[in-house]
Amino acid sequence: MEHIPILKIGDCLLVSIQVDMHDRLAIALQNNLTEKIVITKARGVLIDISALEIVDSFIGRTLNNIASMANVLDAITVVVGMRPAVAITLVELGLNLPGVRTALDVDKGLVLIRNSIDDELGEIDAGELN
Amino acid sequence: MIVEADDVLPVRSTEDVVRVRQEVRSRTAAVGFSLVDQTKLITAASEIARNTVIYGGGGTLRLQILQNTTRRGVRLIFEDKGPGIPDIERALTDGYTSGSGLGLGLGGARRLSNEFDIASKPGEGTTITLARWKR
Amino acid sequence: MANAYISLPELISKNQTTLLHDWISLQRQTGAFNRRIKEEVLLEQSRGLLTELCSALQAGAPNDLKATEWSATRKILEEVSGTRTSLGFTPAETATFVFSLKEPIFNLLFAKTDSNVEKQQQEIWGINLLIDKLGLYTTEVAQSARENVIARQQQELIELSTPVVELWEGILALPLIGTLDSERTQVVMENLLERLVTSSAEFAIIDITGVPTVDTLVAQHLIKTVSAARLMGADCIISGIRPQIAQTIVHLGLELNVVSKATMADAFALALRRTGRSVEKRVASPKNGSL
Numbered sequence: 013m014e015h016i017p018i019l020k021i022g023d024c025l026l027v028s029i030q031v032d033m034h035d036r037l038a039i040a041l042q043n044n045l046t047e048k049i050v051i052t053k054a055r056g057v058l059i060d061i062s063a064l065e066i067v068d069s070f071i072g073r074t075l076n077n078i079a080s081m082a083n084v085l086d087a088i089t090v091v092v093g094m095r096p097a098v099a100i101t102l103v104e105l106g107l108n109l110p111g112v113r114t115a116l117d118v119d120k121g122l123v124l125i126r127n128s129i130d131d132e133l134g135e136i137d138a139g140e141l142n
Numbered sequence: 143m144i145v146e147a148d149d150v151l152p153v154r155s156t157e158d159v160v161r162v163r164q165e166v167r168s169r170t171a172a173v174g175f176s177l178v179d180q181t182k183l184i185t186a187a188s189e190i191a192r193n194t195v196i197y198g199g200g201g202t203l204r205l206q207i208l209q210n211t212t213r214r215g216v217r218l219i220f221e222d223k224g225p226g227i228p229d230i231e232r233a234l235t236d237g238y239t240s241g242s243g244l245g246l247g248l249g250g251a252r253r254l255s256n257e258f259d260i261a262s263k264p265g266e267g268t269t270i271t272l273a274r275w276k277r
Numbered sequence: 278m279a280n281a282y283i284s285l286p287e288l289i290s291k292n293q294t295t296l297l298h299d300w301i302s303l304q305r306q307t308g309a310f311n312r313r314i315k316e317e318v319l320l321e322q323s324r325g326l327l328t329e330l331c332s333a334l335q336a337g338a339p340n341d342l343k344a345t346e347w348s349a350t351r352k353i354l355e356e357v358s359g360t361r362t363s364l365g366f367t368p369a370e371t372a373t374f375v376f377s378l379k380e381p382i383f384n385l386l387f388a389k390t391d392s393n394v395e396k397q398q399q400e401i402w403g404i405n406l407l408i409d410k411l412g413l414y415t416t417e418v419a420q421s422a423r424e425n426v427i428a429r430q431q432q433e434l435i436e437l438s439t440p441v442v443e444l445w446e447g448i449l450a451l452p453l454i455g456t457l458d459s460e461r462t463q464v465v466m467e468n469l470l471e472r473l474v475t476s477s478a479e480f481a482i483i484d485i486t487g488v489p490t491v492d493t494l495v496a497q498h499l500i501k502t503v504s505a506a507r508l509m510g511a512d513c514i515i516s517g518i519r520p521q522i523a524q525t526i527v528h529l530g531l532e533l534n535v536v537s538k539a540t541m542a543d544a545f546a547l548a549l550r551r552t553g554r555s556v557e558k559r560v561a562s563p564k565n566g567s568l
Binding site for chain 1 (some may be wrong): 159163181188189247259
């Protein structure tokens with residue numbers, strides 16, 4: 013069975029989905045990612061979907077689930093590179109992925125994760141000072 | 143209205159759902175759909191194909207290219223011999239699901255199509271027809 | 278009815294000079310010669326129309342202006358309509374110019390010693406119908422010319438009113454102008470989303486100051502665009518919402534769950550701030566008096 017590789021960059025995990033995913037592959041990705049977050053103690057997960065030509069409700073739900081699960085495991089998920097046609101279709105479908113953060117590309121996604129982690133640290137620091 | 147092409151594909155597994163998406167992409171591209179219109183019909187097809195596999199116990203897809211006096215379009219007819227849909231109106235409501243999905247499949251597919259029709263008899267099966275025209 | 282013209286070509290060609298003279302002096306009297314049209318143009322067109330009418334009749338042209346025998350006449354009528362429209366004449370005024378040819382022709386007919394009353398009546402009726410057709414043809418020409426202009430302007434309007442402009446690195450603006458229909462909104466919004474990708478811009482300002490009204494469908498397209506942009510990782514700000522549009526949106530029960538600013542300037546300032554930039558006025562040093 014095909015397999016979607018998960019790369020570790022610093023304290024982030026990077027996934028680039030390059031194949032038209034069938035449902036079991038999406039579920040496998042969800043399982044592998046959550047395991048890998050725990051093993052690597054990753055703080056951020058970057059999912060690049062710029063190669064995906066469609067995102068239907070199942071794939072959309074999987075992305076949402078990954079974000080929620082990662083959140084529970086103290087990692088921030090950013091989905092990057094969604095194509096305009098895919099975004100328009102998802103909105104029409106009624107799927108706004110409220111739990112998912114997004115960025116235009118991998119670079120911007122990494123910045124977003126970095127800033128979110130820093131903000132969190134900043135808040136903690138400020139809290140300790142008071 | 144002329145049916146220019148008419149093919150039948152099996153819709154039995156989640157791998158078939160992927161194949162349905164690819165076939166619908168090649169047909170809509172051949173007819174000259176814009177990228178957005180292609181994506182909308184492929185997504186609608188993906189939703190219905192998954193329902194056919196999960197709820198209908200598998201079935202078939204008829205893929206047609208249409209030509210009427212002014213427009214070209216693509217029509218998809220999904221057929222299964224499954225348990226059928228007892229309450230179609232409820233099934234079309236966003237958020238309603240008899241399974242584990244989000245309940246956006248049918249209603250979403252209807253929004254993504256120009257024409258949408260469900261015929262279903264409990265115990266005999268379901269036929270869902272969707273069509274989209276080139277803008 | 279074709280018989281009605283039989284003696285007419287003769288009559289007109291024999292008396293062409295007189296007719297033209299009478300017609301012109303009639304137009305002088307009724308004030309058709311006014312500052313809007315040059316006298317030599319009017320003379321030339323009057324002569325041309327009369328000549329072509331005459332040769333068409335002599336060629337035995339049928340009672341239908343679409344026939345090939347009338348092509349030269351049609352051409353001169355198109356020219357008449359064109360020059361007059363561009364000079365600001367109304368279609369009615371242009372048609373009246375053609376209709377005014379009736380009087381001199383009728384005078385000529387009445388002056389004929391031919392006492393066959395029935396035949397004369399037929400001829401009058403025939404020429405009456407013919408000149409009506411000629412006059413109405415100028416109106417048709419003016420109308421189709423106007424329709425062409427409208428169609429061209431509509432096309433230009435769509436092209437003109439849908440530019441996506443880059444205000445700053447990473448900040449795009451889409452100033453919408455004119456009435457939005459749902460088809461046009463869809464195209465415009467797709468263009469905007471494409472540009473977000475190609476210019477890798479994180480902010481888009483959709484300015485609707487120039488949009489007089491927004492209906493439910495258009496408002497929904499706006500909201501969908503904002504949602505789609507967010508899925509792609511970009512933020513939209515809507516600026517310039519008119520009071521009426523705000524009312525419409527609320528009355529329609531639409532939740533405009535988007536960032537909105539009063540003016541494009543405010544939206545731009547917000548986008549700059551969000552991207553970590555600021556604009557400040559340089560305080561001129563009092564010593565440095567030079568500009």
